[in-house]
Amino acid sequence: MRPSILAAGLATALTAPAAAVQASNEAELAELRSMLEQMRSQYERRIQDLEDRLAQAERQSADHHTQTSAPGHAPRAPDTARSQPMSAPTVAANTGTATIAPTSGAARATDILGALSSGSAFNPQISVILNGNYYQDGVNGTGAALVGQALKPPGVVHDHDHADDDDGHAHGGLNNGFNFTEAELSFSATVDPYFDAVTYLAILGDGTVHLEEAWFQTRGLPSGLRVKAGKFLSDFGYANRQHPHAWDFADQNLPYLNLLGEHGIQDTGVQLTWLPDLPVYTLLGVEALQGDQEVFGTTLDGEDQERLGLDTTEDGPRLWTLFAKFAPDLGLDQALQLGVSYARNTQHQEIQAHTHDLEDAIHENALTGDADLWGLDLVYKYDGAGPYGQGDFKFQSEYLRSIRDLNIRASAHPEAIGSRRIFTTDGLYAQALYGIAPRWTAGLRYDVLGLINRVSGDAHLDYGPSDRWTLNLTWNLSEFSQLRAQYARNNILVAENERERFDAFYLQFLMGLGSHGAHAF
Amino acid sequence: MPFRILIALVGLLLTGSVLAAPLDVVATTSSMGALVRAVAGERLEPTILAGPERDLHQLQAKPSMMRALRGADLVVAIGAELEVGWLPAAINSAANPAIQPGQEGYFEAAAQVELLDVGGAADRALGDVHTVGNPHVDLDPVRMARIAAALAERLARLDPAGAETYRSGANAFAHAVERRVTDWRARLAGAPGVLLYHRDAVYLLDRFDVPLLGTIESIPGVPPSGQDLLELTNTLKGRAGVVIYAPYQPPQAPAKLARDLGWRVERLPLAPPLDADGTGYLDHIERWVDAIAAARP
Numbered sequence: 001m002r003p004s005i006l007a008a009g010l011a012t013a014l015t016a017p018a019a020a021v022q023a024s025n026e027a028e029l030a031e032l033r034s035m036l037e038q039m040r041s042q043y044e045r046r047i048q049d050l051e052d053r054l055a056q057a058e059r060q061s062a063d064h065h066t067q068t069s070a071p072g073h074a075p076r077a078p079d080t081a082r083s084q085p086m087s088a089p090t091v092a093a094n095t096g097t098a099t100i101a102p103t104s105g106a107a108r109a110t111d112i113l114g115a116l117s118s119g120s121a122f123n124p125q126i127s128v129i130l131n132g133n134y135y136q137d138g139v140n141g142t143g144a145a146l147v148g149q150a151l152k153p154p155g156v157v158h159d160h161d162h163a164d165d166d167d168g169h170a171h172g173g174l175n176n177g178f179n180f181t182e183a184e185l186s187f188s189a190t191v192d193p194y195f196d197a198v199t200y201l202a203i204l205g206d207g208t209v210h211l212e213e214a215w216f217q218t219r220g221l222p223s224g225l226r227v228k229a230g231k232f233l234s235d236f237g238y239a240n241r242q243h244p245h246a247w248d249f250a251d252q253n254l255p256y257l258n259l260l261g262e263h264g265i266q267d268t269g270v271q272l273t274w275l276p277d278l279p280v281y282t283l284l285g286v287e288a289l290q291g292d293q294e295v296f297g298t299t300l301d302g303e304d305q306e307r308l309g310l311d312t313t314e315d316g317p318r319l320w321t322l323f324a325k326f327a328p329d330l331g332l333d334q335a336l337q338l339g340v341s342y343a344r345n346t347q348h349q350e351i352q353a354h355t356h357d358l359e360d361a362i363h364e365n366a367l368t369g370d371a372d373l374w375g376l377d378l379v380y381k382y383d384g385a386g387p388y389g390q391g392d393f394k395f396q397s398e399y400l401r402s403i404r405d406l407n408i409r410a411s412a413h414p415e416a417i418g419s420r421r422i423f424t425t426d427g428l429y430a431q432a433l434y435g436i437a438p439r440w441t442a443g444l445r446y447d448v449l450g451l452i453n454r455v456s457g458d459a460h461l462d463y464g465p466s467d468r469w470t471l472n473l474t475w476n477l478s479e480f481s482q483l484r485a486q487y488a489r490n491n492i493l494v495a496e497n498e499r500e501r502f503d504a505f506y507l508q509f510l511m512g513l514g515s516h517g518a519h520a521f
Numbered sequence: 522m523p524f525r526i527l528i529a530l531v532g533l534l535l536t537g538s539v540l541a542a543p544l545d546v547v548a549t550t551s552s553m554g555a556l557v558r559a560v561a562g563e564r565l566e567p568t569i570l571a572g573p574e575r576d577l578h579q580l581q582a583k584p585s586m587m588r589a590l591r592g593a594d595l596v597v598a599i600g601a602e603l604e605v606g607w608l609p610a611a612i613n614s615a616a617n618p619a620i621q622p623g624q625e626g627y628f629e630a631a632a633q634v635e636l637l638d639v640g641g642a643a644d645r646a647l648g649d650v651h652t653v654g655n656p657h658v659d660l661d662p663v664r665m666a667r668i669a670a671a672l673a674e675r676l677a678r679l680d681p682a683g684a685e686t687y688r689s690g691a692n693a694f695a696h697a698v699e700r701r702v703t704d705w706r707a708r709l710a711g712a713p714g715v716l717l718y719h720r721d722a723v724y725l726l727d728r729f730d731v732p733l734l735g736t737i738e739s740i741p742g743v744p745p746s747g748q749d750l751l752e753l754t755n756t757l758k759g760r761a762g763v764v765i766y767a768p769y770q771p772p773q774a775p776a777k778l779a780r781d782l783g784w785r786v787e788r789l790p791l792a793p794p795l796d797a798d799g800t801g802y803l804d805h806i807e808r809w810v811d812a813i814a815a816a817r818p
Contacts, residue, residue, distance in 0.1 A: 045730050052663060056699060111671030112632040115622035116601040116653045196613070220618040224591060275616045281588040327584030332572045335583040381581070385574055387771035388744065438744060438771055478742050479606075479649055520610050521582050 124189035127514035129245045132180040132205075137504040141176035143490060146500055148257045150449045150466035151493040152425045180205035184212070184245060194220055197230075200243065212243065212266065224275035234265035235273070235285055236321045236341045237398055238377040246519060248394070248433050249470055250486045250506040254447040255400040255427025259373065261294030265343065268292070269317055281327035281337075291318030296402060297345020297371045308366040308410040310349060319345045323375075327521075333383045337521060341375035348404055363413070367421060369406035375399065379521070388438035389476060395433075401426035401452070420457035425450055431470075439477065445470040450493065466492040466499075472506075484508040542566055543680045547593040547620075549604050550577060552659035552792040552802060553630065557597055559799025560673050560690040564683050567597070570611075573792035574768040577603050578649070578742075582610040590615035593626065594679055597672065600629030601636060601656035625679060631656050633671040634664040637723055649742030660791060661724035662702060662806050666695040669799075694799045701803055705729060708814045713761035715813055716753070716778065718770040721791055722809065731813055734762050737774050745774055754781045763816035765809070767791050787812040 137143030182205070188198040197216040203209050215230030233241040239256055241264075251257075256264055269289035276282055291297050299305075299313040323341040330336055348371040353362050377398040384391020404423040408416050429447035436442045448467040455461040472486035486506040494500050548554035548567040557567040568589045571580055577599070590596060590611055598604055612620055612627075619626035636654025644650070658664050673691035677684035706729060714732035715722065719741060726733050734757055739749045764786040766775040772788065779786035789812060793805035 041730065044727075048728070052699075052702070055663075055667070055695075111628065111675045113623055113625070113627065114632060115598075115627065115629050116632050116636075116656075117605075219621060221616070222618070224616040226616045273616070275587070275591055275614075277592045278588075281584040283584075325584070327588070329585040329588065332570075332575070335585060337584050381583070383575065383580070385576075385769055387769060389579070390771075480645060519581065519606075520614060521584055521587075 124187040125515040127186050127512060129184045129186075129243075129513070130509070130511040131182050131184065131245050132178070133174075133250060133506050133508040134177065135174045135179055135504070135506055136176050138502040139500060141174065143500075143502050143504045144174035144251070146492050146494060146502075147251070147254060147466075147468065147490060147504075148262070149494070150254060150258050151463055151495060152258060152423065152450065152453065181244065184243060190219070191216060194218065212263075224277060226273050226275075228271040228273075229269070231266070231268045232271065233263075234267065234287055234289065234321055234343075235271065235323055236265050236287075236343050236373075237323075237375040237400070238337075238339060238379055238396065239398060240264040241520075245510050245512075248396075248431060248441075248443055248474075249445055249472055250484060250508040251488075253398075253427075253429035253431075253445065254449040254466065254468060255398065255429055258295070258449050259400050259402045259425065259427055260296050263294065265289070265293070265296070265319070265321065267319060269319070280329070281325075283323075283325040285321075285323045287319075287321040288317040289319040289321070290316035291345055291347065293319065293345065296343070296373055297348045298350065299347055300349045300351065300366075304351065304366075305349070308351075308364075310366055310368055310409055311347075314347045318347050319343065333385070335379075335381045335521065337377075337379045339375070339377040341373075341377070343373040343375075345371045348406065350404075350406070361412075364410070365408050365412075365416065366410035367406035368409050369404065372403045372405070374401045374403075381521075384435060386435060386438065389435040389441060390438045392435040392441075393433070395431070397428070397430040399426065399428045405457075419459070421455055421459060422457040424452050424454055424456065426452045439475060441474040441476065443470075443472045443474065445472075463496060464493055466490075468492075480512040482508075482510040484510070543683060544594045544676065545592050546676075547589050547596045549596070549598045549608060550659070550792045551795045551797060552665075552805075553597040553599060554795070555793050555797040555799060555802035555805075556630075556659075556665060556669055556672060556694075558797070559694040559802065560669050560687050561676060561683070562686060562690050564686050565676075568593075569795055572795060573790040576767070576769040578606060579769075580604070580607045582607040582614070586611040587614045590620060591617055593617060593620050595626050595628060595675065596620045597628045597630070599631055599656055599659055601631035601653050601658075602651045603631070603656035625675070628672060628675050630665075630668045630672075631658050633668045634658055637727060638720065648738075648740035655720060655723055657721045657791065658724055660722050660806070660809070661728045662698045662803065663728055664724060665802070666691075666698040669694045690799075697799060697803060701807070702728075705806075705810045708810060712813050713816055714763075715816070716757065716762055716764045716775075716784075718766040718775060721767060722765065725806070725809055726813075729810075729813075734760070737764075737766070737770075737778065744771065750774055750778060753778060757782055761816060763787060763812060765789055765812055785812075785816060 135141070135144065139146065182202040185201040185203065186198065188196070191197050195216045196219055199214045200212040201209055202212050211231060213230075213232050215228050215232040217228040218226050221227065235241055239247070239253065240260070252262070267289035269287055271285060271287040273283060273285040297319055300310065302312065304310070305312055321341065321343040323339060325337055325339040327335065327337040347368070349366070349368045352365045352367060354365070355362055375398060378396070380395045382393040384393065386392070402425050406421050406423065408419050408421065411417050427447070427449040428451065429445060431443060431445035433441050433443045446467070446469055448465050450463060450465040453463040453465060468488055468490045470486060470488040472484055474482055474484040476482050484506070486508065488504045490500070490502050490504060492500045542565045544565055546557050546565050546567045547570060548557055549570050551569055551573045554567045554569040557565060570586050570589065571577055586607070596612070598608055618624070621627060622629075631654070636658065638655035639653070641650060641652055658668070669691040673687035676687040709729040709731055712729070712731045714734040715726060716734045716737065718737045720736055723733060735753055737750070737753065738745050762782070762784050764775045764779045764784055766772065766786070766788060768788060768790055775786050789809055793802045797805060
């Protein structure tokens with residue numbers, strides 16, 4: 001609308017300067033504008049009519065040629081036959097082998113390859129997503145850390161792993177009050193005919209930059225194969241590959257947070273996926289990853305390894321994953337996906353510390369071995385077709401089970417060395433979202449860690465679960481901004497027979513700047 | 522017994538996919554599906570990804586789309602970023618090099634014709650604007666005839682044996698469009714105009730020179746405020762017209778405006794039914810023409 005008003009204004013100024021000067025009253029201006037608008041539309045209509053007639057003449061001419069040309073010969077039309085618009089279409093963004101100029105003789109309607117886009121020619125698509133919140137819990141702001149340290153055997157985990165030192169950021173490191181979680185920058189582009197590539201950077205509230213993902217993926221492999229390599233979020237499970245801004249809740253669910261850490265399986269390596277051409281969507285994948293994990297298959301730093309007489313960190317890849325996803329076709333309005341995943345880290349090292357009553361000394365046990373992880377996931381979506389997401393429904397649930405099969409390699413109690421400990425912890429979350437009104441989504445989540453939470457092997461211990469109920473309400477003001485209020489009732493096992501029960505409240509904002517992203521299912 | 526039926530069905534599916542049409546064509550919407558049927562007749566049967574009552578801009582990628590695209594020889598999209606929220610993701614995940622944008626297997630209707638609403642400020646304060654142009658070209662039958670001609674050429678390149686079928690199909694469609702456009706032009710001459718919810722039918726209005734009296738949402742992608750509605754009512758009071766909105770747009774504001782202005786209100790999908798062919802598409806346009814023509818003062 002703006003340009004036409006501008007054009008009208010300009011034209012008015014040019015063609016009738018005197019009038020423009022005198023037309024200080026709105027009515028006169030409006031009249032001039034409407035006259036101009038009328039003239040413009042009449043003119044456009046006449047051009048359109050001429051175009052239509054031209055197209056008609058072309059077709060008749062083409063028909064004529066078809067009739068007169070010998071059978072078997074392709075029909076030919078005059079060179080002028082291409083009904084190109086008066087104003088050239090926006091083809092600047094066309095990539096690839098666009099054939100615009102008709103060659104003589106083959107002057108049929110030329111079709112144009114490629115996709116129209118407002119993206120600037122060769123720059124990557126850039127977007128920035130701002131994610132911040134006002135947070136309040138009933139335990140002096142320690143709640144966000146507590147939910148990530150729910151008790152897993154063997155009781156107290158001496159947090160000694162190197163991940164804290166060189167990877168010191170935590171999405172969940174919140175204080176009571178205002179928090180800026182991160183600004184996530186994403187860059188994506190097609191590299192060349194062979195590869196697509198993306199980079200995601202998280203700039204945290206304190207200014208630290210963390211490389212979330214940076215990978216390339218093949219475009220042209222046959223038979224439904226694709227290879228991805230670099231640093232990426234694994235396709236293990238469903239929630240693992242989602243960035244925090246894509247979560248339906250302000251925080252990560254308990255199983256992921258405790259069994260995989262803040263970032264899930266985010267690692268460097270290679271992924272191969274295969275989508276066979278079957279009547280039912282089936283995706284199979286395998287990944288080989290370096291194994292630098294925060295929680296699942298973590299290793300100690302060189303200093304600790306030497307002090308405790310442990311093996312050094314093995315060469316990668318140490319972390320392997322397998323996954324399969326199936327999605328029966330439920331028609332245009334519904335979608336269901338089921339997945340099963342397995343991950344194995346061939347080297348896991350941890351230090352467990354304990355104290356004895358009436359003693360000050362902290363005793364350390366060093367354990368080494370391997371770690372396995374199983375996952376089941378289910379996602380169901382219903383498109384309610386209401387305005388602005390009203391009536392849309394989504395259900396998502398995952399079950400994870402982590403098994404660390406370790407041996408004690410160093411201990412203050414020499415008799416314990418060599419004995420076996422198997423730590424099994426599982427977790428489940430289930431969440432549902434419903435578009436209760438245009439632009440408003442309500443969410444409910446139950447997550448639990450440690451339905452099985454035990455030590456077996458040469459010792460037997462059993463701990464209870466930690467769980468949480470979460471309720472939220474999201475206001476999707478536009479495609480690019482969201483405001484969210486979230487309340488959670490936490491029941492977290494922090495030590496054997498010791499629970500923290502507290503409330504946590506979030507007010508979150510998510511702002512998307514820049515290009516439209518498309519989210520995978 | 523049910524097991525045998527299942528076996529038979531699976532058998533049919535498997536043999537079906539072997540003996541099927543010479544090309545596996547996927548259309549993003551029922552209007553593109555209708556166009557494929559108009560051009561290819563019985564020769565091809567498109568798989569359609571989105572129903573006519575869906576907002577193509579809000580749709581999300583689904584595994585069934587990726588499955589459909591996995592073996593496709595050609596995807597026919599409206600384009601110009603209308604399907605930007607899901608089609609690129611679905612195409613990427615489909616692991617099918619043949620249908621990537623820029624390849625022969627990717628056809629975008631909006632790229633074949635001139636667009637309206639091109640340019641303008643690239644400012645999101647103006648809502649969900651797309652400076653590349655208004656993508657809703659499928660409501661203009663004349664542009665659709667041109668798109669059909671381009672589609673016929675594309676199909677002819679992918680399936681040379683059917684070239685004659687495709688070209689004559691496109692030609693027949695163009696003739697049908699021509700006949701009905703003449704009639705529609707007569708019926709719509711002097712139509713008082715339409716109040717739309719979103720600028721999604723501007724191509725149709727522009728074609729027949731029907732005034733667009735306004736849009737209920739003052740900013741694309743953002744619902745109107747009470748003030749917006751009041752202003753619209755004040756501006757349009759005493760004039761004749763009709764309110765038309767799509768099934769996925771909220772019905773309350775259109776109904777209220779129609780009541781206040783004393784106009785008819787029509788709920789019309791932007792795309793024809795799923796099983797529409799060329800004729801079905803034109804019948805769908807006819808519904809729009811009926812609705813607009815009925816709004817005589």
